[in-house]
Amino acid sequence: MKAPTKAQLARAGRRDRIVAAAREIAEVDGWPAVTVRRLADTIGFSQPVLYGHFPDGRDGIIRAVALDGFGRLAELLTAADGLGELCAAYLDFARAAPATYEAMFSMPTDLEFARPTTPEQLRAGFAPLLAAMGDETGAEILWSALHGLADLSRHDRLRPGHAAARVDMLIGLFRPGRLPS
């Protein structure tokens, strides 16, 4: 099982095309526009082929986009240097790929976090937060604040034009050494 068959490669490539197509359609037209029929048309195959790749159907495809998003976010957060860059990277990701962010945090209930069975991509994203705060509870609160800012901004529930002021104050609040007892 060392050499991947040509068929296996084609299969893997097609899986990637499905996930990429789902993400792109979602970012452009929103998740309701991501139908199994449209995905099938996009990759040039019939619908049952998608179920060969994702037995859970549409939900499985959304979950794949979410997992991929967690991987990319973890890379960005790991590369960030310092609390300021960390916050900026997080919020930039959410702003640049709102539909992906939605898939990661609002759509599937069944991704396991903070559990023994948590997938690697999900742990990797939390590690830089933990490193920046030095404390698990503090890291969870920072994450909550960032997620709250991203989510409320995405739904236009914060004053536009004040994003920079909010980030500045957030960084000031969570600056090292300011965590209470």
Added chain:
Amino acid sequence: MKAPTKAQLARAGRRDRIVAAAREIAEVDGWPAVTVRRLADTIGFSQPVLYGHFPDGRDGIIRAVALDGFGRLAELLTAADGLGELCAAYLDFARAAPATYEAMFSMPTDLEFARPTTPEQLRAGFAPLLAAMGDETGAEILWSALHGLADLSRHDRLRPGHAAARVDMLIGLFRPGRLPS
């Protein structure tokens, strides 16, 4: 137009029953289970009657549940005394009525916040946060942190059993006089 007709009263009562049924079904079985057919069966009328009350159909009904939720949340926050009670009331509401909270914050894109046309229920909920922080930017950050905690908890993405520790640290962070410049 002073005295409401008997028919008008019946109509208003039926509207309330639709909203209440939608909320209850959502809290028990989740929003996907809230179908127009099931709502019609629940109130004992056929589907077109629902469209007489809510021209926007299912979306309009969800929006009504969300608006009602904002009204109830605003009452709770207004009654709270001090930062600690405020945070506890917010998080309790989100934990006790997760589907309502989901309707308020995750489902309809077209409720207007932080805009000139923002409905009254939505402004009323923000006022106690503003009073507690004394600063609009600070209030937005506190709201973001609370929403983040509520949303991440709802999806089981924070360590269970540490909710109290998180709230304690949050209150310590946002304690009056600690806001940076």
Added chain:
DNA sequence: CCCAGAATCTAGCGTTGCTAGAAATCTAGC
């Protein structure tokens, strides 16, 4: 008692996620 107008229902359209069974294609052995 009748009859206009409002309220309600029946029935159906188009679309969705998903799947069983037919058809086509590829693989392996000779």
Added chain:
DNA sequence: GCTAGATTTCTAGCAACGCTAGATTCTGGG
């Protein structure tokens, strides 16, 4: 190179969804 078997892919269709036009039943004023 050919054929039998296995695998992949497609066609066609089901049930359920949101929503709506037209038929039908109620209701209240004369």
